[in-house]
Amino acid sequence: MAEDLVLDTAIRDWVLIPLSVVMVLIGVLRYFVSKLMRSSQTPDAKIVKEGQVILRARNLRTGANFIPSKAFRARKVYYCNEEKGLLFVPKGQAQNPQAQMFSDPNMAMDMMKKNLSMIIPQTLTFAWVNFFFSGFVAAKIPFPLTQRFRSMLQNGIDLSTVDVSYVSSRSWYFLNLFGLRGLFSLILGEENAVDDTQRMIQMGGFGFDPSKGLSAEKDNLDITQHEWALPNFEQRAEAVLKKLIN
16 A cells, blocks of 8 residues: 655755756756857858748648649649759768768857756756755655556655555756746747757757758659649629628
8 A cells, every 4th residue: 555645845945846946947048048159150041941841742732732733743743843843852862960070169069058958957966865855755646546647746756555656856856857848938938949859859969950941842743643622712702792792
């Protein structure tokens, strides 16, 4: 049987609230530090152009059924033609993003700064939490959970008799680490709120490869089928107007 615990209010005042506040402040501070460390670069005109082509082709796929079939086929040929199509990438011209990064020292330096701005605060904060708050039961979730959540919510507590709904201080740290994007979007703005999950994904990449985006969008546009969504639209609109007038 899982035992029910009575949490002291001092744990709330000296563990739960300070830990949450510190995580929010560190996230905001890290954003401004990374903004100061960011170097201003002139965007590559070719990459910008290819990105705009991908957006236009994506908009064509989204609104394909609201333009006539002849117009859609003409635009499809304009983008997907195997000789002069905007989305066609000849073999041998695809860029290697890793080689591009190593050839541009500014790109490698910016990536290293981004990684350091994430790794150093996380390491220091985890060491602080592990030293001062290890072993605390910080909170209780107000609904029952299965045993699968025990390893996620009770990190640092080796008691199988404690109910799964109780959250340890170390697990509370990880929940704040990966779950504060909504709060950061309110504080910093939606375009500036990048949570640590996305930062870790970005650490594994070596830059944007436009050729892959062009090829993928070309394949998506090739398989797009046109189904006219507005058959006899003028007649139907006329009939509706006549009903409203009469």
